[in-house]
Amino acid sequence: MTSPTLTPTRIGDPVDRVDGVAKVTGQARYAAEQPADRLLYGWVVSSSIAKGRIVAIHDEDARAISGVVEVMTHVNRPQLPRFDHSYKDALCVPGSPFRALYDERILFNAQPIAVVLADSLEVARYAASLIEVDYERETHNTDFTVALADRFVPQDKRSGFEAPKNRGDAQSAYGAARCKIAADFHLPTHYHNPMELHATTVVWEGDGRITVYDKTQGPQNVQGYLSAVFGFSPEHVRVKNPYVGGAFGSGLRPQYQVYLATLAAKMLERSVRVVLTRQQMFSHVHRPEAVQSVALATDPSGRLQAIINDAATSTSRFEDYMETVCDWGLMNYACENASAEYTIARVDTYTSGDMRAPGAATGMTLFELAVDEMAYAANIDPLEFRLINYSDKNAMDDTPFTSKALREAYAQGAAKFGWSRRTPAPRSMKDGRELVGLGLATGMWDALFRQMAVHARLLPNGDLEVATAGSDIGTGTYTVMAQVAADTLGLPIEKVTATLGDSSLPESPAEGGSSMAASVGAAVQVACRAVAEKLLVAADQIEGQPLGGARLEDVTLAHGRIALKSDPARSISFGDAMSAAGLETIEVEDTPASRSGSSGQSRKSRNTHSAIFAEVKVDEELGVVRVTRIVIAVAAARIINPKTARSQILGGVVMGIGMALHEEALTDHRIGRCMNRNLGEYHIPAHADIRDIEVIFVDEPDPEVTPLGVKGVGEIGIVGTAAAVINAIFHATGKRVRSLPVTLDKLLDS
Amino acid sequence: MNRFSYVRAAGVPEAVHEGSAKHVRFLAGGTNLIDLMKENVERPERLVDINRLPLNKIEDLEGGGLRLGALVTNADTAYDPRVDRRYPLLASAILAGASPQLRNAATNGGNLNQRTRCYYFYDPATACNKRDPGSGCGAIGGVNRIHAILGASDQCIATHPSDMCVALAALDAEVRVTGPDGDRVIPLTEYHRLPGDEPWRDNYLRPGELVTAIDLPAEDFTSHYTYLKLRDRLSYAFALVSVAVVMRLDGDLIREARIALGGVAHKPWRSPVAESGLAGERASRANFIAAAHALTEGAVGQGDNDFKIELARRAIVRALEQAAAGTPQSQTDKRVL
Numbered sequence A: 001m002t003s004p005t006l007t008p009t010r011i012g013d014p015v016d017r018v019d020g021v022a023k024v025t026g027q028a029r030y031a032a033e034q035p036a037d038r039l040l041y042g043w044v045v046s047s048s049i050a051k052g053r054i055v056a057i058h059d060e061d062a063r064a065i066s067g068v069v070e071v072m073t074h075v076n077r078p079q080l081p082r083f084d085h086s087y088k089d090a091l092c093v094p095g096s097p098f099r100a101l102y103d104e105r106i107l108f109n110a111q112p113i114a115v116v117l118a119d120s121l122e123v124a125r126y127a128a129s130l131i132e133v134d135y136e137r138e139t140h141n142t143d144f145t146v147a148l149a150d151r152f153v154p155q156d157k158r159s160g161f162e163a164p165k166n167r168g169d170a171q172s173a174y175g176a177a178r179c180k181i182a183a184d185f186h187l188p189t190h191y192h193n194p195m196e197l198h199a200t201t202v203v204w205e206g207d208g209r210i211t212v213y214d215k216t217q218g219p220q221n222v223q224g225y226l227s228a229v230f231g232f233s234p235e236h237v238r239v240k241n242p243y244v245g246g247a248f249g250s251g252l253r254p255q256y257q258v259y260l261a262t263l264a265a266k267m268l269e270r271s272v273r274v275v276l277t278r279q280q281m282f283s284h285v286h287r288p289e290a291v292q293s294v295a296l297a298t299d300p301s302g303r304l305q306a307i308i309n310d311a312a313t314s315t316s317r318f319e320d321y322m323e324t325v326c327d328w329g330l331m332n333y334a335c336e337n338a339s340a341e342y343t344i345a346r347v348d349t350y351t352s353g354d355m356r357a358p359g360a361a362t363g364m365t366l367f368e369l370a371v372d373e374m375a376y377a378a379n380i381d382p383l384e385f386r387l388i389n390y391s392d393k394n395a396m397d398d399t400p401f402t403s404k405a406l407r408e409a410y411a412q413g414a415a416k417f418g419w420s421r422r423t424p425a426p427r428s429m430k431d432g433r434e435l436v437g438l439g440l441a442t443g444m445w446d447a448l449f450r451q452m453a454v455h456a457r458l459l460p461n462g463d464l465e466v467a468t469a470g471s472d473i474g475t476g477t478y479t480v481m482a483q484v485a486a487d488t489l490g491l492p493i494e495k496v497t498a499t500l501g502d503s504s505l506p507e508s509p510a511e512g513g514s515s516m517a518a519s520v521g522a523a524v525q526v527a528c529r530a531v532a533e534k535l536l537v538a539a540d541q542i543e544g545q546p547l548g549g550a551r552l553e554d555v556t557l558a559h560g561r562i563a564l565k566s567d568p569a570r571s572i573s574f575g576d577a578m579s580a581a582g583l584e585t586i587e588v589e590d591t592p593a594s595r596s597g598s599s600g601q602s603r604k605s606r607n608t609h610s611a612i613f614a615e616v617k618v619d620e621e622l623g624v625v626r627v628t629r630i631v632i633a634v635a636a637a638r639i640i641n642p643k644t645a646r647s648q649i650l651g652g653v654v655m656g657i658g659m660a661l662h663e664e665a666l667t668d669h670r671i672g673r674c675m676n677r678n679l680g681e682y683h684i685p686a687h688a689d690i691r692d693i694e695v696i697f698v699d700e701p702d703p704e705v706t707p708l709g710v711k712g713v714g715e716i717g718i719v720g721t722a723a724a725v726i727n728a729i730f731h732a733t734g735k736r737v738r739s740l741p742v743t744l745d746k747l748l749d750s
Numbered sequence B: 001m002n003r004f005s006y007v008r009a010a011g012v013p014e015a016v017h018e019g020s021a022k023h024v025r026f027l028a029g030g031t032n033l034i035d036l037m038k039e040n041v042e043r044p045e046r047l048v049d050i051n052r053l054p055l056n057k058i059e060d061l062e063g064g065g066l067r068l069g070a071l072v073t074n075a076d077t078a079y080d081p082r083v084d085r086r087y088p089l090l091a092s093a094i095l096a097g098a099s100p101q102l103r104n105a106a107t108n109g110g111n112l113n114q115r116t117r118c119y120y121f122y123d124p125a126t127a128c129n130k131r132d133p134g135s136g137c138g139a140i141g142g143v144n145r146i147h148a149i150l151g152a153s154d155q156c157i158a159t160h161p162s163d164m165c166v167a168l169a170a171l172d173a174e175v176r177v178t179g180p181d182g183d184r185v186i187p188l189t190e191y192h193r194l195p196g197d198e199p200w201r202d203n204y205l206r207p208g209e210l211v212t213a214i215d216l217p218a219e220d221f222t223s224h225y226t227y228l229k230l231r232d233r234l235s236y237a238f239a240l241v242s243v244a245v246v247m248r249l250d251g252d253l254i255r256e257a258r259i260a261l262g263g264v265a266h267k268p269w270r271s272p273v274a275e276s277g278l279a280g281e282r283a284s285r286a287n288f289i290a291a292a293h294a295l296t297e298g299a300v301g302q303g304d305n306d307f308k309i310e311l312a313r314r315a316i317v318r319a320l321e322q323a324a325a326g327t328p329q330s331q332t333d334k335r336v337l
């Protein structure tokens, strides 16, 4: 029944998450929690060497344990395809995708080499501990600084990857300039570590079909991958991920647990669950290690004369992962001479991959550290410096932006933060024993839009369902879908049910790149508009045509009724319209027009921007850093839901603070193994590390960027934040730390 | 995790009896032991659950001291009004450690007997003399940011990770144990040992011996004390360096000062030379610096942790300043005073 007391939910309302109650009450079932009959538990055994061959796996003791059903290794595994193309998922990068248990070769430390399958998790785990492995070791290298000697530009590039575009003559301009800086910056490897461990439950349906509950950001990508690898026809593989406990990119490509669980299910023709341990979460995808060499030069007025921005990132021996690292600085700043070279270098680890704002979190952050150094060398206030070199267009591609309210972001952020009270000299501000530093950085990210389909179904009582195969990785996609649907049909959000996370639903790309809100929002709107059109056609069936053949633009939809704009008293209910036409439901599946299809679109740049201001207090003697305040002003066009959007920015900022001060995989290169493989020792911010964070959404109307005028905010919060913090640390201490994270030892004066 | 049998001890004698067998571990809060079992580092064949033993009280001692039962949780100890009032250093050190959830489960006996956080010790795929005698020490020449600068051996460079024990060392607490050969009292400062040639032995507890209580002597260190902990984030991380100080002052003359260092050795680290050097001297920065050097005498870095030597010295000076000024470090306001 339509409830007239409930007001329609609108785009822009700060509504609560529609899945919030299910999540906090434990009703939301994640991949490792899905029940299945006669379920087998798989425990993954990981290699203890980084490179070489397995000579023998001694699994007799494990097999002797009652409850152990199988120990699956490269020796006894079911047959697998021979050629790489079968293993290439929709988001793969050039190379030869990793195939677990394929042969005896070890390509990286903690590589999965066996799976113990047992009736209970405890038995599987115990039996796994009894397995002994003989190896033949080969020389490995996990040290990126060593690998850099062989850095290279791969022939074959990741799809969509474009090399940075040079302009002018940066080398000569740099050489000729008097005011200049040059420095190398280093970012260590980061592991995604979402709260939810990577997990899969494969339900063996017994009729040739499998249902796979997987922790993934793209159920259809996993469906395609499993079909190709294991020879299922795609209709026989249904992949579901209704709830995902964070991912940050670790679930973009199919992860090895889904492969192992499916392999075991096929081998034993039973349902199988594989859950990785937290330690094993440090054995797969990660943000690549990076080094960025930046050289900048200005004229005496502070105008940039040269930008040289070279970077290298790590990849595995078997795949060439690349990300856009160098472009950000070249796009963001006006400067006639700019060059960049991007290379990758191989180490004996798993392939690196996308992690929250891939490329930008690294490349923009490290560049913004250099910009601060340049501003100081030119003796110009860092904010002023950025305004002097502000570019209204994309300075690398020479294209206009659909919108860029970065200037407003600087202004509003600076005002809120109190930038004007900053005294420029390092070590010039103090609070008791603490040095105070105020720092600034710029953030930039893509405003992506991906075509996807949404199915909408309206009932006469106003109940509305909207569904697509996409995922909510904790960002609020369910809520955004329901909210846009409610807005389009003038319903309260309680009347809308959003369904996601099922490969059998309408086609949707993997959730990533902050594209979901803009993309799913547009698709929901198109589908719901089509529903409204059908409602109007139905309304015309009513005797006497009370709406007089009105079109969509002539009516308002609210409270389950259609009313004429010109005469609101003339209205009819959805139910009456539908019954007049003899309709029990109205169902539509629709896809918005592709963005590049419309004229001139490809010649514009679409980006979000941000200005981040950080205040730090540093104990002068002990190097203890406290980030006491962050103000981040974000220009991301239209905000669908300020509440979920703010949460995304907060999460990004917290991650950025961790990037500045804490996160670092510590690898023992002698054995090629990450040693701090748990969240007790792999540090991310604790509550005490996070103080005030203020988020401002700058007004930035942009009807052009995407159909809803929405840009997406999932990643922009992390881009540049670490630079703001580290620039503040310089202002406080006078120390330039160029290797992240800035731990207290790096601030101890000798 | 291996298979094990489990028994819940009904009384102390039964616990000691059960505990005397081979491959047995006492189970208290389980916050350390269970983790290590899951990692296959600890592989007991039998767990003796001591949680029902009557060792869960805090009692006044004749003469003004306080007895902390081995099974009192870290949280209950820190928030006990008597501890808070008479031994604020101890409350502060406990609250500097772990997280509220962990402190609610962790016991005083377990805290004393918790094992090192050395990365290699936790990872059975690597060499570790403490976990697997004779296999070598992975941390030497490896990743050793959190390792010892004092009292290490060429067999092991691990640290004892406790915060609580650092305060107990400064307070000259005593550990009461009972075992197959009866009861003994071990000064806290002699409870833990240095790794030497037997790094698998963390302390001098004998097989079957159970910690029953920790006794705090009756001394008034409520005005001049501090617990200063420095770590890689502001909370929920083990100490890179921590300093517990108690002091008795006469004007600005130091009558007695005790300094214990944490995070730097296989045991809480004290130095009679450093402490006697301060006695009778003025509470001045110069004297504090001298004490810091005396206390870190012989410190050697292992590479990643070289910085700890200088950090420890500065932390000692700061902690002495805090204690002398009567402005102990807060564990909630993360600004270092």
Ligand SMILES: Cc1cc2nc3c(=O)[nH]c(=O)nc-3n(C[C@H](O)[C@H](O)[C@H](O)COP(=O)(O)OP(=O)(O)OC[C@H]3O[C@@H](n4cnc5c(N)ncnc54)[C@H](O)[C@@H]3O)c2cc1C
Pocket: A680, B025, B026, B027, B028, B029, B030, B031, B032, B033, B034, B035, B050, B070, B071, B074, B096, B097, B098, B099, B102, B105, B106, B107, B108, B109, B110, B111, B112, B113, B114, B115, B161, B162, B163, B164, B209, B210, B211, B212, B236, B237, B238, B239
């Ligand atoms: C993530 C994390 C962070 C932490 N951070 C800190 C920190 O910052 N600072 C800090 O000090 N600690 C920290 N801890 C450690 C924590 O304090 C210890 O795990 C806890 O004190 C152990 O107590 P328990 O009762 O749980 O011991 P259990 O785990 O039950 O036992 C630990 C060991 O002590 C033995 N044992 C227990 N009781 C007795 C007894 N009465 N007699 C003889 N032997 C006994 C057990 O057999 C076992 O070998 C942290 C722990 C974790 C997991």
Ligand code: SF4
Pocket: B116, B118, B119, B120, B121, B127, B128, B129, B130, B131, B136, B137, B138, B139, B140, B155, B156, B157, B158, B199
């Ligand atoms: S320092 Fe001690 S605990 Fe760590 S690896 Fe070496 S022997 Fe093992």
